[in-house]
Amino acid sequence: MIAALAPGFLAVGALFAALPVVLHLLSRRPPDREALPTARFLVEDRRTLLRPTRRPSDLPLLVVRVLFALVLGAAFAGLTWLPERTERVRVLLVDVDAVGEVGADQLTAAVGAATSATSEGWAVRTVAYARGADGSLLTSHDPTTLFDRIGEPRSTAHDGLRALRSVVGEETRADSVEVVWLLQPTWRQWSRGIGLTRPTLWPGAIQVRPVGEPSTRAAPTTTPEATAPEATTAETTTQETTAQENDRIGVVGLAVGSPVHRALEALGRPAGGGPTASTVIGIDPATDLLDRLVSAAEAGGTIVLSGTLPQGGTHAGLPWRPGPSAPEPTTPTVLVHPGRSPLSTSAIPSPGGPAPGAFVVAVTEAGHPAAAYRPIGDGCVVYSAIRLDDPELSSASGYVDYLDDLIDVCSASARGIDPGAPLDPGAMSSLARADLPARIAAADLGSPAGTKLAPWLLLLALALLGCEVALTRRRAA
């Protein structure tokens, strides 16, 4: 199969190929001189001079010029010969860093179990990853080769997804791919911003399988109420947890897929599966305060939400209604609760100002706005002037730092989370993303790994150019 990176160049090449054909047909050269001893008996016909003449001797030149344009267009189109993909592959993504917590035997056993559980007709590819002693990301198809090379810091979920993508992207035989992720899901592996970047790094669902019990389990900030199982709905979930001092953090209107939901994912606090909220604090869209907030935002003002929000609101979530038109850009700034310094986001590409669709991250704690559902101390109100789910933003170099700063500023006590504590169900679901397709086409990942035809086509075009020059000179001679 042949794929083209820029198919438009094929059309451009075809257009240029038509050019010499048209010129050839339109050319009106005077007819050639011919000797004829009985020419005196001819009657002159002036129309002969105006008649377009077909020049069979020029046909090779015409063919060469047409081929040159077509080949050059094909070369710039980036044609690639792709081998046929027929294999169904199950990828075992193995976090070798889990050896430090569960031991090599347990990890090896987990890999073996996952391998044997593979359905018939599916090939198994093992992608093991770990951080090396120099901090670089190591990958291998054999996890045991990385056991002795594990260094600090430990690998993160980002590392795993990057390793997965790079290895599968080089797979040339796989057509359909599904992934099983063997790791020890603790906060140590968590990457801030993974909630938003996860679909970009791997566009399919992943079966996340813990390889064993974590050596240290700590949830110092959660209460029994916070860890109690909760039935969730697909449309709307409500989370609540308690602060370190039994303060409750109410996250209102966590409709799955809502801006608030995604904002929380960005902060590493995915919604869903959390404890039942004991207190629900919401914003009534009908209140005068809401209207004034919306009006102020639409006018381009910077909103600082602080104090006590209206009580008894609906579960409709924190509303942010984009204005009819985007206001004039302003300096992108995140303002926190009075008493804290503004957080500049100048390093992040931003349309500036309250752009349409900008998210409000407003999580309240005991009536005070906060940034996460974990205890965050005195809380803050965050207005983000940028779209947290902007695809360009999620790949920006300063994006993760931005999120880190957001949490650092707004949730001072969040630093106290035990990295060995298991990920909560929301974070787990953020990694697994069951809402994405279970199997994806490997050909859609990364650049095609086939044979690139462009260099050969360029060589052919050069050869044709040489032929063209030779034919032109011969005709001129």
Added chain:
Amino acid sequence: MTPRPPTHGADADPGADLLTPDVLEGLGSLELVARTIVRGFISGAHRSPFLGSGEDFSRHRAYQQGDDVRRLDWRLYARTDRLYVRLFEEASNLQAFLLLDTSASMGFVGDGAVSKLRYGQFVAAALAHVMLRSGDAVGLASAGAATGFHLPPRNRPGHLHDLLVGLERLRADGSGSSPNALDEVGSALRRRGRVVLISDGLSEDGSEPLLEAVGRLRARGDEVIVVRIATRIELGERGGAAARYFDPERPDDVIAAAPSSDPGFRQRVADYYETLRRGLEERGAEYVPLTTDQPLTSALAGWLTARVRGERAPS
């Protein structure tokens, strides 16, 4: 007088048609070409097709305009009330000139395999061979920019080779004048003889000067044979594409035309050659039209056979 074997006709060899000009061209030397042609239409020893006014009576032939009235057989006329001329075996010392037109137009190849000049060389070589076999003295002249006398009429061992070498040296160039050449050749003949003009018959001044020159030769009793050589394209029998045409003898006069879409072209050429044919026959000259795509053996055989039988070649 050398006794001649009985005449059985000069029918061509059945395979003669295979000897097309391109095949002959592939043979190489003119000597081999001449022998091949002659072998094709003269099987064994035949009587000479060149009959003249020698001592030995050959046969009678119907009188034609231009025949010498002194050859009329009055006794036969008294018996039959018809005019016949008496034909005699040609005397061995008859002088003949092969006059080959070497003007630039003779270099035209057209759709044939060889040029008109090359075809004429084949014809001249074959006729030289036949005439020398008949005991005639054959000379060679060319009508180019100037009349060239290459070999005087002779009949001696090795003369055929000299004639063929002389023929090979001829090149088509310049604007020729066949009428002047005919006059000069006629003057070179010490007595009545035969002049074979091999030409395309085209002249800047039309056919009249040529006919007048032929008439002068005929007036002094010389036998004149005009072998006209042309190509099918020249005759308009095969279409020429639209082009700017010029006469090789007048390259500066260019005319834009398309012979294939000009139906009058063929007729005008045909009229010209018809005028030439009539003029020649009126003056008692023989006219042999050939085209360069004709197999030489059969073309010459047809003419020579007719000549042996006392008929005129078809025009």
